[in-house]
Amino acid sequence: MIQKKICMLGSFSVGKTSLVRRFVATIFDEHYHTTIGVKIDKKIVKTDGGEVTLVLWDIHGEDVYQKMRMTYLRGMSGYLLVADGTRRQTLDDALALNERVVQEFGKLPSLLLLNKFDLTDQWEIDSSQMSKLAAAGWNAINTSAKTGDGVEGAYLRLAQAAQGK
Amino acid sequence: MAEQAQRRAPMALAQEKSTDNNHAYEELRHLIVAPETEGLAAVEERLDNLEKRTCDVSEVVAEAIEMRRATGDQALSDALAPTIQETLRESVRRDPHVLADALFPVMGPAIRKSITETLRGMLESFNEALDNSFSARGLKWRVEAMRTGKPFAEIVMMHSLLYRVEQVFLIHRETGLVLNHLVAPTVAAQAQDPDLVAGMLSAIQQFVRDSFKSKDSESLASLNIGDLQVWVEESPNAILAAVVRGHAPADFRQAMNEVLEDIQRYFSSALANFKGDAGPFRAADERLSKLLETRYKEAPEEKKKPRALLIAAGIAAALLLGWVLYVSYASWQWSRFLADLHKQPGIVVVSTATHGRSLHVEGFRDPLAADPKALVSQAGLDPEKADLQLAPYYSLDDAMVTKRAEKILHPPSTVRLSTKGGELVAEGSAPQQWITNLEERTPLIAGVTGLDESHLVNSNLQQLFTLKSSLESVILLFPLGRAELEPDQDQKIAEIETRLRELQSQADTFHQSVNVALVGHSDTTGIEGTNLVLSQQRAEQIRRLLLRNGIRRETLRPTGVGTTQPLRNEDSEEGRQLNRSVTFKVSFAPAGSAAANAAAAAASTSTNAPPATPPGN
Numbered sequence: 018m019i020q021k022k023i024c025m026l027g028s029f030s031v032g033k034t035s036l037v038r039r040f041v042a043t044i045f046d047e048h049y050h051t052t053i054g055v056k057i058d059k060k061i062v063k064t065d066g067g068e069v070t071l072v073l074w075d076i077h078g079e080d081v082y083q084k085m086r087m088t089y090l091r092g093m094s095g096y097l098l099v100a101d102g103t104r105r106q107t108l109d110d111a112l113a114l115n116e117r118v119v120q121e122f123g124k125l126p127s128l129l130l131l132n133k134f135d136l137t138d139q140w141e142i143d144s145s146q147m148s149k150l151a152a153a154g155w156n157a158i159n160t161s162a163k164t165g166d167g168v169e170g171a172y173l174r175l176a177q178a179a180q181g182k
Numbered sequence: 183m184a185e186q187a188q189r190r191a192p193m194a195l196a197q198e199k200s201t202d203n204n205h206a207y208e209e210l211r212h213l214i215v216a217p218e219t220e221g222l223a224a225v226e227e228r229l230d231n232l233e234k235r236t237c238d239v240s241e242v243v244a245e246a247i248e249m250r251r252a253t254g255d256q257a258l259s260d261a262l263a264p265t266i267q268e269t270l271r272e273s274v275r276r277d278p279h280v281l282a283d284a285l286f287p288v289m290g291p292a293i294r295k296s297i298t299e300t301l302r303g304m305l306e307s308f309n310e311a312l313d314n315s316f317s318a319r320g321l322k323w324r325v326e327a328m329r330t331g332k333p334f335a336e337i338v339m340m341h342s343l344l345y346r347v348e349q350v351f352l353i354h355r356e357t358g359l360v361l362n363h364l365v366a367p368t369v370a371a372q373a374q375d376p377d378l379v380a381g382m383l384s385a386i387q388q389f390v391r392d393s394f395k396s397k398d399s400e401s402l403a404s405l406n407i408g409d410l411q412v413w414v415e416e417s418p419n420a421i422l423a424a425v426v427r428g429h430a431p432a433d434f435r436q437a438m439n440e441v442l443e444d445i446q447r448y449f450s451s452a453l454a455n456f457k458g459d460a461g462p463f464r465a466a467d468e469r470l471s472k473l474l475e476t477r478y479k480e481a482p483e484e485k486k487k488p489r490a491l492l493i494a495a496g497i498a499a500a501l502l503l504g505w506v507l508y509v510s511y512a513s514w515q516w517s518r519f520l521a522d523l524h525k526q527p528g529i530v531v532v533s534t535a536t537h538g539r540s541l542h543v544e545g546f547r548d549p550l551a552a553d554p555k556a557l558v559s560q561a562g563l564d565p566e567k568a569d570l571q572l573a574p575y576y577s578l579d580d581a582m583v584t585k586r587a588e589k590i591l592h593p594p595s596t597v598r599l600s601t602k603g604g605e606l607v608a609e610g611s612a613p614q615q616w617i618t619n620l621e622e623r624t625p626l627i628a629g630v631t632g633l634d635e636s637h638l639v640n641s642n643l644q645q646l647f648t649l650k651s652s653l654e655s656v657i658l659l660f661p662l663g664r665a666e667l668e669p670d671q672d673q674k675i676a677e678i679e680t681r682l683r684e685l686q687s688q689a690d691t692f693h694q695s696v697n698v699a700l701v702g703h704s705d706t707t708g709i710e711g712t713n714l715v716l717s718q719q720r721a722e723q724i725r726r727l728l729l730r731n732g733i734r735r736e737t738l739r740p741t742g743v744g745t746t747q748p749l750r751n752e753d754s755e756e757g758r759q760l761n762r763s764v765t766f767k768v769s770f771a772p773a774g775s776a777a778a779n780a781a782a783a784a785a786s787t788s789t790n791a792p793p794a795t796p797p798g799n
Binding site: 018019020021022054055057058059069070072074086088089091092093094 | 354355356357358359360375377378381382385388389391392457458459460
């Protein structure tokens with residue numbers, strides 16, 4: 018079976034862990050994030066090219082106290098860039114982070130997830146921003162870790178992208 | 183009234199008519215439906231009669247069940263199951279043995295099979311546990327297991343395991359993805375998802391590298407978690423990690439290095455172009471499995487074991503050899519004894535058997551045969567160990583017959599008895615009385631068929647003849663011309679008398695009377711006639727002397743032969759002297775027989791016949 022290393026990138030508390038929690042096999046506790054800055058989970062998805070094992074590196078969100086370790090990203094086949102749709106800042110941070118990643122590793126299959134879509138009343142991303150993102154080449158997906166909306170599809174799309182299909 | 187009677191009459195008539203009709207109807211009905219009615223009655227009876235119904239069902243019940251079963255319907259099984267269960271339960275309640283006996287042939291194999299399967303499924307650690315169960319150390323561990331509440335097998339493993347490589351990961355260095363992963367069978371159940379472990383491990387590597395700002399080529403070589411260690415080796419494209427329980431020796435790292443280098447070399451392009459497909463790295467299984475090794479602390483002790491085992495085996499072998507030698511020696515002794523016993527005259531061995539160290543012999547033994555217990559002792563064996571069941575019998579063996587004859591006949595030391603083919607042979611000399619006894623009793627001795635006494639001399643007879651010849655050799659000398667003995671001859675008379683008495687007593691044994699002719703001689707000096715008289719006188723003289731000493735008269739017959747029977751030529755004085763003598767001639771005759779009397783008479787006549795004549799010499 019094909020394996021792919023996929024990283025979950027995004028700011029602190031955008032819901033990366035929540036996005037994987039309900040859909041993956043895991044053996045590691047949450048506190049790995051805070052100790053070594055990464056937690057590894059696994060998700061098997063069925064794509065047109067067969068089953069793919071996604072080894073998800075859920076990397077600790079960046080904040081003012083902790084910079085993300087870029088070395089954790091080495092060898093990844095793609096990544097999910099996660100932002101919190103209720104906090105504009107996280108989207109900017111995500112895009113800035115993406116810049117660094119591209120600079121370090123080149124262009125890789127990736128998806129931008131705008132999470133916490135269930136909290137529509139607090140949603141801070143308007144359609145103009147969405148079109149701006151689209152113009153930058155981002156096909157942003159609204160997801161909700163709480164309801165599961167868009168999550169499964171996001172993994173599948175990334176897996177297919179990572180397989181080059 | 184009459185009217186009434188008239189009215190009544192047609193009624194009666196009508197009634198009569200109707201009765202007739204009823205009868206006819208009944209008859210008709212009977213004719214039509216009688217067979218059906220009977221048939222119905224028979225069916226009714228059959229249905230009402232429980233016994234008949236049972237009988238009917240019994241005829242078809244087997245076929246019915248068979249037919250229903252053939253339809254493949256579950257209903258029959260469902261219907262019977264509760265009854266069968268109840269029946270079995272009741273059977274067990276009443277007498278569990280019935281069912282137990284019935285199940286016995288299948289229970290044994292089933293249990294055996296189950297046990298075999300279970301044993302086969304046992305883990306390596308459990309085998310180890312079994313090995314240690316009965317030693318003092320095993321006992322100590324058992325106590326520890328009870329104290330700590332851990333399974334015994336775990337305690338054993340903890341103590342006896344030097345190290346065990348439980349898992350080997352081959353990880354793609356850049357992605358942290360698993361290329362290959364092997365788990366020791368004993369820990370397979372406990373192994374975590376290798377994808378996640380490998381990922382985390384490479385994350386940790388990177389974390390450490392980042393945190394301590396080490397160079398890229400430097401990495402975490404090992405992680406220690408209690409008695410568990412993770413040893414890590416890196417090559418340009420791969421990470422080899424081994425999960426080790428216990429303390430692996432330094433050369434294990436060397437082995438890891440060699441394997442990793444080999445893999446790096448062999449799979450270099452596959453590693454460089456890795457795109458997430460671990461398939462090609464299955465081929466590294468063989469290389470990696472070499473690392474999955476287990477070493478026990480027993481290793482040095484095992485060296486001791488064989489030595490102790492060898493010594494024990496040596497002692498056992500020596501004991502066995504000793505025992506075998508002892509047994510074969512004992513057996514040889516017994517067989518030698520048995521061979522001796524077979525040779526013994528008067529003993530017949532019918533059967534022998536050895537029970538352990540004791541010997542059981544059955545057969546027959548002549549009472550005069552050798553004592554078998556003594557033979558056992560002579561053979562150097564313990565008489566207590568020999569059970570000799572020998573029934574008494576008379577042996578016809580010559581040696582035994584001889585022995586029996588000796589016991590019965592008490593032969594004197596001068597007689598030697600032997601037996602040849604049942605004929606008793608007596609040799610030597612024996613008194614008349616014993617010989618008589620021999621002849622009388624020999625036919626009564628068991629096993630004796632005849633008697634050969636041709637070489638047996640009658641000692642009494644021998645003595646008789648010895649006495650006879652000694653008497654006949656005596657020459658009593660007289661002076662010239664005289665009938666009185668020379669003075670020095672008196673002593674001879676006493677001797678003669680003694681011998682005569684002896685002769686008489688010996689002859690009595692044979693019922694013979696003794697006749698002694700006293701023959702008087704004279705020399706040729708003087709006139710012949712006088713010599714004859716003189717010779718008679720000399721014989722008479724001796725008779726007188728002997729009679730005086732109490733010799734029976736009828737025994738002695740004096741006679742004079744003058745010069746007719748000279749003892750010597752008279753060409754010397756010595757010869758003449760010897761011819762002036764009396765000599766003795768002894769003869770025997772059956773006592774009291776006519777011949778004896780006649781002989782006696784003849785002897786006395788001749789003695790008395792010669793008349794007295796002029797003196798001579």
